[in-house]
Amino acid sequence: MQTIPLPSKVEIKKNKENKNQAEIIIEPCYPGFGVTLGNALRRVLLSSLPGGAVIAAKIKGATHEFSTLPNVKEDVLEIILNLKSLRIKLDTLIEEPIVLNLKAKGEKAVKAKDIETIAGVRIINPDLKIATLTDEKSSLDMKLWIGEGRGYSTSEEFKKNDFEVGVIICDAIFTPVIKVSLNIENIRVGDRTDYDKLILNLETDGSIDPLEALMESSKILVNQFGFITGDKEIKKEEKKEEVKEEIKSKETAREEKKKKEKKKK
Structure with a gap:
């Protein structure tokens, strides 16, 4: 066949002006496979x-997201919306949420750089x-x-966490990919x-390189398809066969050694 x-x-x-943007060209794709591959990659990337x-915030002086703060231009809801745009790079996997603090005083614009970060967390x-x-x-x-x-x-997904009283739970945008278009x-x-020429225009938030994002998305798809096709089971069987062959070769070597010893006697 x-x-x-x-x-x-x-x-x-890569875009010379913006390192987070890149055009990725995959060619030549079998007729129809440009759309097949492109749509699958786009969905996984996003x-x-x-x-x-x-995922949650506690603001001194605010009891809920519709509160207002004295001498602060934005209301709490606007502040929460701004926090949803905060892009964070975690250098290690975390099992429990990490707590960061932000304290600011005086007449000023409070920015993400005012957040006190810890090792393994980058703004x-x-x-x-x-x-x-x-x-x-x-003050804030x-x-x-x-x-x-x-x-x-x-926010419903985070209510299971044991947050302290007065915490406002937020919706969260985790994906590091801002947009993907295909042509x-x-x-x-x-x-x-x-034949198809697949062109992907990809932009990330800076926490991951566009090429790395493409590679990770491809690995996710390969793993999913690998389960369907049984590749994981095949690999297990291959390992078993390798072990069997190794045992056989060792047994053969032992038998030959015994024969040689008998001849010497």
């Missing part, structure tokens, strides 16, 4: 890559504006809970002109 040919080229064109985000967009203090006597005191997840999660062009392969 004739096999479906695989693409032979993957080209990465929904399945891990990332960090604010990708430090210039993100969180709130505006309008008076010299103004917050505790932020950082969690790890994939895609998008609603399919026809290219010639031999006498055929209906």
